[in-house]
Amino acid sequence: MGTSILDKQTGAxxxxxxLTNPQGKAGNIPSSIAEPNWKILVxxxxxxxxxxxxxxxxxxxxxxxxxxxxxxxxxDSIPDVSSVYFVMPIMENIRRICEDIRNQxxxxxxxxxxxxxxxxxxxxxxxxxxxxxxxxxxxxxxxQYGNFISLDEDLFVLKKKANELSYFALNSxxxxxxxxxLMIDGIVDGLxxxxxxxxxxxxxxxxxxxxxxxxxxxxxxxxxxxxxDPRNNLFSSDSPHQSQFSFQRPLLIVLDRNIDVATPxxxxxxxxxxxxxxxxxxxxxxTVIDGPRDIEHVAKTKAKIKSFDLGSRDKFWSTQxxxxxxxVAEAVQGELENYKSSEEDVKRLKHxxxxxxxxxxxxxxxxxxxxxLTSAMTSxxxxxxxxxxxxxxxxxxxxxxxxxxxxxxxxxYEMEEKLMARRTTDESFLELLSDPLAGNxxxxxxxxxxxxxxxxxxxxxxxxxxxxxxxxVGCDMSPFQYIRRWKTFSRVTPAQQPQYGAAAATAGPVxxxxxxxxxxxxxxxxxxxxxNFVVKKNDLPVTRIVDGLMERKSLSExxxxxxxxxxxxxxxxxxTLAKNRQTYAEAIVFVVGGGCFVxxxxxxxYKNKSQGxxxxxxYGCTELMxxxxxxxxxTALGKQx
Numbered sequence: 001m002g003t004s005i006l007d008k009q010t011g012a013x014x015x016x017x018x019l020t021n022p023q024g025k026a027g028n029i030p031s032s033i034a035e036p037n038w039k040i041l042v043x044x045x046x047x048x049x050x051x052x053x054x055x056x057x058x059x060x061x062x063x064x065x066x067x068x069x070x071x072x073x074x075x076d077s078i079p080d081v082s083s084v085y086f087v088m089p090i091m092e093n094i095r096r097i098c099e100d101i102r103n104q105x106x107x108x109x110x111x112x113x114x115x116x117x118x119x120x121x122x123x124x125x126x127x128x129x130x131x132x133x134x135x136x137x138x139x140x141x142x143x144q145y146g147n148f149i150s151l152d153e154d155l156f157v158l159k160k161k162a163n164e165l166s167y168f169a170l171n172s173x174x175x176x177x178x179x180x181x182l183m184i185d186g187i188v189d190g191l192x193x194x195x196x197x198x199x200x201x202x203x204x205x206x207x208x209x210x211x212x213x214x215x216x217x218x219x220x221x222x223x224x225x226x227x228x229d230p231r232n233n234l235f236s237s238d239s240p241h242q243s244q245f246s247f248q249r250p251l252l253i254v255l256d257r258n259i260d261v262a263t264p265x266x267x268x269x270x271x272x273x274x275x276x277x278x279x280x281x282x283x284x285x286x287t288v289i290d291g292p293r294d295i296e297h298v299a300k301t302k303a304k305i306k307s308f309d310l311g312s313r314d315k316f317w318s319t320q321x322x323x324x325x326x327x328v329a330e331a332v333q334g335e336l337e338n339y340k341s342s343e344e345d346v347k348r349l350k351h352x353x354x355x356x357x358x359x360x361x362x363x364x365x366x367x368x369x370x371x372x373l374t375s376a377m378t379s380x381x382x383x384x385x386x387x388x389x390x391x392x393x394x395x396x397x398x399x400x401x402x403x404x405x406x407x408x409x410x411x412x413y414e415m416e417e418k419l420m421a422r423r424t425t426d427e428s429f430l431e432l433l434s435d436p437l438a439g440n441x442x443x444x445x446x447x448x449x450x451x452x453x454x455x456x457x458x459x460x461x462x463x464x465x466x467x468x469x470x471x472x473v474g475c476d477m478s479p480f481q482y483i484r485r486w487k488t489f490s491r492v493t494p495a496q497q498p499q500y501g502a503a504a505a506t507a508g509p510v511x512x513x514x515x516x517x518x519x520x521x522x523x524x525x526x527x528x529x530x531x532n533f534v535v536k537k538n539d540l541p542v543t544r545i546v547d548g549l550m551e552r553k554s555l556s557e558x559x560x561x562x563x564x565x566x567x568x569x570x571x572x573x574x575x576t577l578a579k580n581r582q583t584y585a586e587a588i589v590f591v592v593g594g595g596c597f598v599x600x601x602x603x604x605x606y607k608n609k610s611q612g613x614x615x616x617x618x619y620g621c622t623e624l625m626x627x628x629x630x631x632x633x634x635t636a637l638g639k640q641x
Contacts, residue, residue: 004153005618006312008197010054012146016112017041017063017084019139039082040106041068042075044093046114047086049159050149053284053311071096075105082108086144089117098128101137108139115189116143145196145234147189151284152312154618155600158190165622167257167593168633170211173640184211187592187622188218191252194588194620195223196234202252202588204564205549211592212256216564219254223566250586250616253549257593260541261486262420262453264596264630265446267412271328272321273597275310275396276626278403284311288399308392316393322601325400332397335390339383408438412447419447420454421538426462433469441474446627448475449483478638479631540602542589546617547606550584586616594630595621 003011019039041060043051048070060068069075071087083106087093094117101109111125122141129135150156159165165183169175195202201223206216226234257264268274280287287307310317316335320328404410415432429451433444448466452458458466467477539547541557548555563571589603600619607617625633 005156005194005198006054006150006153008199009050009146009148009150012144012197013051013054014063016086016142016144017060017065019084019110037064038066039064039084039110040078041065042071042083042085042087043068044071044087046088049283050114050146051086053149053151077103077105079104080107082106082110082139084110084112086112087114089113089115089121091121094121094124098124101125101128101134102132104132104134108137110139111141112144113142114144115147115193116145117141145193147193148620149283154604154616156194156618156620157624158187158620158622166633167625167630168636170593171258171637184214184218187215188222191215191219191590192222199235200248200250201227201235201567202250203584204252204254204566205558205561206254206564207256207259207561210256210258212254213562215592216254216562220564220566227566248586250588251550251584252588252590253546255542255545255589255591257591258486258490259545261483261634262450263540263598264594264625265449265627266416266598267409267443267446267627268598269324269410269413270322270597270601271325273601274325274400276597276624278409279399281310285309286396288395306395308396314389316389322604325404329397332390332393336394339387339390407440407443409443412439412443416447416450419451422455430469433466433473436473441476442628442631444470444473445475445479446631449479452480452483453487476635478635480638482634482638539606540599542591542599543602543606546587546589546603550587550615552581552583585614588618588620591621594623594625595619596625596630
């Protein structure tokens, strides 16, 4: 897709906020009003979720946004300022917009809808403008086609909390056909927005007989219908959406979460996946507790809750997010040592500016508001920003370490790796399930389910032994009831079970002990031990499917996948398709029913080692789930009869 999806969406938002937006219009009421430099941004929850990972408050100010408010909040009228709305075209929002117009809340209105606004809702806005004699104040109306959230250069989701698109919703026995249709249409709307924003028409592949196939069929139809509409073709080279039309077509691989339900349950060991698994991490923002970290007792203590942004602007995070935890600890140590060599420079620069008594934060803020900076003032904020970033990741890594030690997550990770590689013994598995100091009931249920999914078929006697043990330690067995039904329905036999990975080279406690020394004593790492605790990176099921489709390999898993080309007049002949050995340099992998960071990182590893890292792979999903979220959903499914 050339430029990343994150850059494309960021560019679209900036054009929207500078009021020079070349996007597709639902309506455009001519106006002679000069486009203002300053404006108010009004968004709904969906709009906020899209904007917040891409544009900081500072960047919004640079774009002329003096105030940003929620559409449904209580807002004061500011009649002499222009407003930019960025909302979903739903009845509740349209009614509020109509109220704003009737009440003359602002001087001019630039209405941007995340998805195309239906004609009847657009007519409601027009009627409100006519009734209040405000038609000249409606400057422009846009369909933005921005119904997705870009989290990284190669990562996007459709919803922050996708309850209506979750694994539970898509697999519930109580779901009605009309409800399923609405969910599939919602997913198609998001994917269509991705490709309109990216300026490309993909080749689509999907497995048969599941939700992924339904999404692929409807997306193919949606793109075809748009290509045949010469007046509203969003993919033509002269479309207002196309800054530069791309002729390099990517492969869209639409997958169903049911192809692999073990990976979302796996205890992770990479930095970003660990943060998502054990901390509150949403939309590139993580919340940690400073001080006593027993969350249940935060209200009774003086602990402070801090939030940190972890986006592509953070170079350390971008570099280390997919690294194993001990590697991250080693990198933090390296950054600390490098900064220590600069501390004398910091003291000298502060002394030269007469700021010896000022805090780092005061100096940093001063750099933002002082127009004329000396060379010293230029250097000092850079050093302090570097220190701030080191402190952030030291704090974050320490929070992770405490939870790893408290729940012995390293032991669960190592055991699950062995289970997935089929290299564990029944005795060691039982010992961990029985250990009262190891993990909580959810950790043990995750371990058991991975053993049940990936391991050899359990006898009735083994199942009875395990279930009694799990119930004894407080586990709800509903997730197992669902996974047992899933396994039967999927007809997974031991021979068909995918190979997931290989066990770690070194025992986990060694790495945890070394990192504990680093944080508590500031001592040097035993580098050899840390490096040996790197997992042999085998491809997960999704990655193997991606490899098979991109390289056109003869794999049993993908031989029956459907093929869609929205640009083709008619469907290709299967025989001709079988002979076509065209490979792909770029792919968008989209998982219906939810994805996870473990899967995303595995694809990053595959991309980096394939053809010298020249492949381009973007990962998307209906929602990003951590194991707790997925376990809750299969628990609810297990309770259904």
